[in-house]
Amino acid sequence: MEGAVQNDIPGIDADCGGGMACATCHVYVKEDWFNKLPKKEDGEDDMLDMAFEPKTNSRLSCQIIVSDEIDGLEVNIPSKQA
Amino acid sequence: MNKTDALIIGAGPTGLFTAHQLKLIGLDCEVVDNLDKIGGQCIELYPDKPIYDIPAVPECTGEELTNNLINQLKPFDIKFHLGERVEEVKKDKSNWLVKTSNGKSFLTPNVIIAGGVGSFEPRKFPPTECKKFENKSLFYSVKDKNIFKGKIVSIFGGGDSALDWAVELSKECKINLIHRRDEFRGAQATVDKMQELVKSGKINLFTKYQIANVHGDQRLESIDIKHENNEIKNLKSDYVLGFFGLIMQLGPIANWGLNLNKKTIEVDTEKFETNQKGIYAVGDICNYPGKLKLILSGFHEGALAARACFKLAKPNEKYRFEFTTTSSNLLKRLGKKE
Numbered sequence: 433m434e435g436a437v438q439n440d441i442p443g444i445d446a447d448c449g450g451g452m453a454c455a456t457c458h459v460y461v462k463e464d465w466f467n468k469l470p471k472k473e474d475g476e477d478d479m480l481d482m483a484f485e486p487k488t489n490s491r492l493s494c495q496i497i498v499s500d501e502i503d504g505l506e507v508n509i510p511s512k513q514a
Numbered sequence: 515m516n517k518t519d520a521l522i523i524g525a526g527p528t529g530l531f532t533a534h535q536l537k538l539i540g541l542d543c544e545v546v547d548n549l550d551k552i553g554g555q556c557i558e559l560y561p562d563k564p565i566y567d568i569p570a571v572p573e574c575t576g577e578e579l580t581n582n583l584i585n586q587l588k589p590f591d592i593k594f595h596l597g598e599r600v601e602e603v604k605k606d607k608s609n610w611l612v613k614t615s616n617g618k619s620f621l622t623p624n625v626i627i628a629g630g631v632g633s634f635e636p637r638k639f640p641p642t643e644c645k646k647f648e649n650k651s652l653f654y655s656v657k658d659k660n661i662f663k664g665k666i667v668s669i670f671g672g673g674d675s676a677l678d679w680a681v682e683l684s685k686e687c688k689i690n691l692i693h694r695r696d697e698f699r700g701a702q703a704t705v706d707k708m709q710e711l712v713k714s715g716k717i718n719l720f721t722k723y724q725i726a727n728v729h730g731d732q733r734l735e736s737i738d739i740k741h742e743n744n745e746i747k748n749l750k751s752d753y754v755l756g757f758f759g760l761i762m763q764l765g766p767i768a769n770w771g772l773n774l775n776k777k778t779i780e781v782d783t784e785k786f787e788t789n790q791k792g793i794y795a796v797g798d799i800c801n802y803p804g805k806l807k808l809i810l811s812g813f814h815e816g817a818l819a820a821r822a823c824f825k826l827a828k829p830n831e832k833y834r835f836e837f838t839t840t841s842s843n844l845l846k847r848l849g850k851k852e
Binding site: 445447448449453454455456477478481482484485486487488510512 | 742
């Protein structure tokens, strides 16, 4: 999320500043990558209820911490979220 | 036309404390907020969540903080205009002419924007066809529940609003409750009640479904809902209700000629004034080098903006700094001294 905000990626606004308190950094993570990410914490799904067209592979990008293990990660956003 | 020394846009914690500071130094103020209640994000997003970083308050919820701030305003007479959005801010000689969505207007030398991340708007259904039925047979809030009597109502969402209305309306309507997952984030007691009503056949529950489309000519006739596994179901529906929470939109603020940085307003750190003289921005919505989006920062920003308002509101008087512990002026205003 920080990477997206610093690079002005449209559709990832992160209104709350990365605190899992809104759903404006919502992304879709491809299946094979989705399973490699650390599991969602309590509360993330509650926020995802309010995201634009959430799916089973939805995450809040503020909760995805960049590490060597997920080097190469690709995410998409719903086309209308931008 | 309402005349006031300062108009505050936003009744969240920052707006409330800014009002306190204005009244304390002897200025009048009025407050406008788009929500129908006082408290801003604290009351809308996290009324029950504890906050641990308010100075001298080890722990309090969003609701408690709001109530404490309202209590702190008790000595003062402040007019709140709730459920109204400020639409227009225009220069009028040395004043600003401010108009709201309800047609109220204000004339004031000072406008303080304490708007958080903008105004709250309901999050809407994605399919574009939904727009056609909006406010006719598709709603994001309930204004008059009587229109649903004896009808088929499809309710979307998994929070308290969706559950409360499903339970309430099930007394007199046929209810479809649709949610994108099996877990509900509403209060457990309401979830239990809803599950009972599902068992007794009063509510038809569809989980792992989301809206796919709506059908009908003049009136809504049916809706399509789509399962996680892409299976589509068609449900007869007279009305659709969506409760996906609120999103924050900068809204009309974008049109007031202010220097914006993404969704925030650039200010100086002396007066928290924008590029327009007499318009200030405080709290989450303002931006300056080092800005922290903390409630305590909003309090500081509001206190300084309030002092800056003094000069424009009372150009012939000099502002004197005083402490509430020792100043009889301040104690009088606080109602602690005759």
